[in-house]
Amino acid sequence: MDLWEIVWMVAFGFGTLGFAFIATNVIVKGFAEARSLLHELGGEEEKQEGQP
Amino acid sequence: MRFSTFDWTLVAVYVLLAFAIGMLARKRITNIADYLVAGRHIRYNLGVASLVATELGLVTMMYFAEQGYRFGFAAFIIGVIWAAAYFMIGQTGFVVERIRQLEIITITEYFQVRYSRGVRVLAASLLTIAGVLSLGVFLKLGAVFIVNFTDIPETSLHLTMTILVVIVVIYTILGGMVSVVLTDYVQFVFLAIGMLMASVFVLHYHGIISIFEKARELYGAGAMNPFTHPEYGWTFIAYWAVFAVSGCVLWQPVAQRILASENPELNRRIFKSTSVMFLGRAFFPILWGIGAALYFGAAGDPTAGMPKFLAEILPIGILGFLAAGMFAALMSTDDSYLIAWSGIIVQDLIAPLRTKEISGTGRVMLTRICVFVIGFLMLIFGIWYELKDSAFRYLLDVTTIYYAGGLPVLVAGLYWKRASLPGAYLAFAFGAFLPLAFVAEDIILQARGISEPGFFNELFSANMRGLMSFVLGFIGMGIGSIITGNSPALAGKQS
Incomplete structure (x- = not known):
């Protein structure tokens, strides 16, 4: 097994774990932010409509 | 092929969901900032999801898999450098922090603030050329994946491309950013x-350690070292490093997310997290490509190999889930790119050239028309143009x-006070010359039915051509700025 084989194995392991960790966080917390985005844009729209 | 009705149902559910969201979002759009940068309300998790989904297109997976199929694990260097560029920008705030503070909608808008309207229009023209030329390939590779992954006959490639374009254009026009x-x-x-599930199945099929051993046998012992690899080497690494930094700060779909975030500090966090995601973005499809090469042999089709391989080894249900994911990848990138380039055309080409101010509603309408026109152009170009080298190189x-x-x-x-207007023009002219001449020559040769490589193809290697550009x-920037210096007007703008 040469050096580059080990380098790519380690890099792949790190990349996979990092990907899985951040993806899980983003999936769990992103839903609330998506709802909030729609709410904020809707709120601005209502505010504009309500202005004299 | 084993693509079942259940798999198709999963894909259909996803498409309907995307349309429903498009309709829901449409009601909330009130102005051009809502349409192009979502009213600058994007927070951290949504920012990461959006940036990754945009840059993780089906085309990305296809060209990474193609690199993996052809060159093995050495192709991992592409992902490592790209991730390093994102991390460096996240760590230092290089460019992104200053640019977000300016409250602009497109990067090219900055060129007008700093230099002149002419520089903005020139930059927007070059960006539109680059964007539209790339979009045609996006569509084609997407269709190649879907045709080879599902049981659609290969003769329906163009029909598949047309249907894809219609779906993406409709829901982008509806809901904007x-x-x-x-x-x-x-x-x-x-x-x-x-992506995680597909990678697990590929590793399970070939073996976690044995896939490296099998790759060594297929590609040769020295093929894992990117520094000595004939396809990559030092010139590629230098070119790709500077290209990756440019991709982080200049590419409109990425820049649009920088400009859409709630505040400049948030951009740095988003970039750091995204850098780790981008390792997986490159590694997983490259791994699938290597798996396909080991399955079909080096003589197989490097482009169609990956989807064919996955279709062979994945079970029913996972096939549909991945197809929906891939379809999502195609839509997320194509819709973002359509809206990014339409925004550039309206904000940076049409609006600056008109003497009369265009209203917010007028800009949204013009952007929607541009989405339709670019969608049509990408379909025509995608059907007509045949790639000479790999999609990645193109x-x-x-x-x-x-x-x-x-x-x-x-x-x-x-960052440089002496940067001047002539320097900006020279930089764009000098930088665009080699790649523009190469691509234009290639298109002209194809239109004439000539298959031999042209003058600019043989002038430099592909890596050297990019680095030289x-x-x-x-x-160009250095010469123009040092000779002419900074004008008082520009100095005032800068301050």
Whole structure:
């Protein structure tokens, strides 16, 4: 097994774990932010409509 | 092929969900800032999901898999450098922090603030050329994946491309950036889970350790070292490093997310997290490509190999989930790119050239018309144009048309007081020359039915051509600025 084989194995392991960790966080917390985005844009729209 | 009715149902559910979100978002759009940068309300998790989903297109997976199929694990260097560029920008705030503070909608808008309207229009023209030329390939590779992954006959490739374009154009026109960001989130969920599952199945099929051993046998013992690999080497690494930095700060779909975030500090966090995601973005499809090469042999089709291989080894249900994820990948990238380039055309080409101010509603309408026109152009170009080299190489060349001048103009504008208007023009002209000449020559030769490589193809190697373009761009900025100096007007703008 040469050096580059080990380098790519380690890099792949790190990349996979990092990907899985951040993806899980983003999936769990992103839903609330998506709802909030729609709410904020809707709120601005209502505010504009309500202005004299 | 084993693509079942259940798998198709999963895909259909996803498409309907995307349409529903497009319709929902449409009601919330009140102005051009809502349409193009989602009213600047994007927070951290949604920002990461959107950035990753945009840059994780089906085309990305296809060209990475193609690199993996052809060159093995050495192709991992592409992902490592790209991730390093994102991390460096996240760590230092290089460009992104200053640019977000300016409250602009497009990066090219900055060129007008710092230099002149002419520079903005020139940059927008080069960016539009680069964007539209790349979009045609996006569509084609997407269709190649779907045809080879499902049981659609290969003769229906063009029909598949047409249907894809119609779906993406309709829901982009409907919802603008709000729908793009929201569907990006849904797409991120499908993509992240689908990619991890597919990689597990590929590793299970070939063996975690044995896939490295088998690759060594197939590609040769020295093929893992990117520094000595004939396809990559030092020139590629230098070119790709500077290209990756440009991709972070100049590429409109990425820049649009920088400009859409709630505040400048948030951008740095988003970039750091995204850098880790981008390791997986490159590693997983490269791994699938290597798996396909080991399955079909080196003589197989490097482009169609990956989807064919996955269709062979994945079980029913996972096939549908991944297909929905891939379909999501195609839509998330194509819709973002359509809206990014339509925004550029309206904000940076049409609006600056008109003497009369265009209303917010007028701009939204014009942007929607541009989405339709670009969608039509990408379909025509995608059907007609045949790639000579790999898709990755083609996309590098067309994007360098804008990046090679854009990077020195942007960086010097933000960090060098002497950066001048002639320097900006020279940087764009010098930087765009080689890749533009190469791509134009290639298209002309194909239109004439000539298959031999042209003059610019043989002048430099592909890596050297790209690297030289950036060097020329910086030389142009340096010469123009040092000779002419900074005008009082520009100095005032800078302060």
